[in-house]
Amino acid sequence: MAAPRPLEFYFDFASPYGYLAACRIEQLAARHGRTVAWRPILLGAVFKVTGMIANMHQPLRGDYLRHDVVRFARLLGVPLTFPANMPMRSIAASRAVYWLEAEAPERARVLAAAIYHAHWAEGRNLDAPEAVAEVAAGLGINRTAVLHGIQQPAAKERLRQETDGAIARGVFGSPFIFVDGEPFWGADRLDQIDRWLATGGW
Amino acid sequence: MAAPRPLEFYFDFASPYGYLAACRIEQLAARHGRTVAWRPILLGAVFKVTGMIANMHQPLRGDYLRHDVVRFARLLGVPLTFPANMPMRSIAASRAVYWLEAEAPERARVLAAAIYHAHWAEGRNLDAPEAVAEVAAGLGINRTAVLHGIQQPAAKERLRQETDGAIARGVFGSPFIFVDGEPFWGADRLDQIDRWLATGGW
Numbered sequence: 556m557a558a559p560r561p562l563e564f565y566f567d568f569a570s571p572y573g574y575l576a577a578c579r580i581e582q583l584a585a586r587h588g589r590t591v592a593w594r595p596i597l598l599g600a601v602f603k604v605t606g607m608i609a610n611m612h613q614p615l616r617g618d619y620l621r622h623d624v625v626r627f628a629r630l631l632g633v634p635l636t637f638p639a640n641m642p643m644r645s646i647a648a649s650r651a652v653y654w655l656e657a658e659a660p661e662r663a664r665v666l667a668a669a670i671y672h673a674h675w676a677e678g679r680n681l682d683a684p685e686a687v688a689e690v691a692a693g694l695g696i697n698r699t700a701v702l703h704g705i706q707q708p709a710a711k712e713r714l715r716q717e718t719d720g721a722i723a724r725g726v727f728g729s730p731f732i733f734v735d736g737e738p739f740w741g742a743d744r745l746d747q748i749d750r751w752l753a754t755g756g757w
Numbered sequence: 758m759a760a761p762r763p764l765e766f767y768f769d770f771a772s773p774y775g776y777l778a779a780c781r782i783e784q785l786a787a788r789h790g791r792t793v794a795w796r797p798i799l800l801g802a803v804f805k806v807t808g809m810i811a812n813m814h815q816p817l818r819g820d821y822l823r824h825d826v827v828r829f830a831r832l833l834g835v836p837l838t839f840p841a842n843m844p845m846r847s848i849a850a851s852r853a854v855y856w857l858e859a860e861a862p863e864r865a866r867v868l869a870a871a872i873y874h875a876h877w878a879e880g881r882n883l884d885a886p887e888a889v890a891e892v893a894a895g896l897g898i899n900r901t902a903v904l905h906g907i908q909q910p911a912a913k914e915r916l917r918q919e920t921d922g923a924i925a926r927g928v929f930g931s932p933f934i935f936v937d938g939e940p941f942w943g944a945d946r947l948d949q950i951d952r953w954l955a956t957g958g959w
Binding site: 601604605606607613614615616618619622623626627629630722725726727728738739740741743744746747750757 | 803806807808809815816817818820821824825828829831832924927928929930940941942943945946948949952959
């Protein structure tokens, strides 16, 4: 029998709702014998297609988002500190994850979670490759190797492909999760995903 | 002791997520000894302030919405039929509700729920005042009185005021619910509202 497919977890590191989903998704997947494929993408490229702008920059909605994210994090019991730099420029962080995935897939997931934590739980500015390498170094990953990896054409190309592929699949926001091809948008769909996995759909 | 405040339920009849919330909110409120103030508004006026467009018209998101709304309705066990005319022109329906509210508040809530049901469960076109009056007639409300009421300056002014008031309070989408002043956006926040009412916040 074939192994069950991983949950495909698309997100932008700049997305606070992506962070909230990231805090729960591994445990949720594990409960159902699934793994998670972490897929950082650049929402900026998505917005060029949809003509939209980041939620946090929309009038009225931006104010609500700041309130809702804090309340949601408190409900989930996860730490949250708004970074001074929003939205984060997530290109270096995303490339670092894809570079590491080619080297050591398991560690790439840990790095992605650590980047999310550093940015959204600690409020650290991770725009610069050096700041991303610092997070990686905290996990025992060689700093110089990370800085080199971020610059590799393969990592850049992979990020472009994943972002284009996400758009082609209909991804318009973060987090966006496919469960056996079924699309779910938003941190507030994780309870539905839990039920979907438990019941095989409804 | 003062009576607990009603849940303030802002929605546009053209909004399918508003319909999903409408199917649950009275029962939810009653569980906590609350009532619901139904507040139809015109999202078109909201979008002029926010610069946004209806979700169902956004590239990629519109396709997802059609899928998600169907799946969500199935999960809740409520009927759904996409109307041929989307988005509905909700001005007549909204004015009818405010006209009736001034006459008989309790019946206005029943009419609002019936309009939502006719449009989103049965897929009926309710753009025209005559179609709204038809729904009202099904509840025993005089058809001619409804058509007359829709044209009253007071009903028109009330709809304008409620829409402007909603924008002033930060409402940018539908459904949007205030619980003792605490804002919640989206049909997917009803579980959080349930918890908020049970715990007095978290």
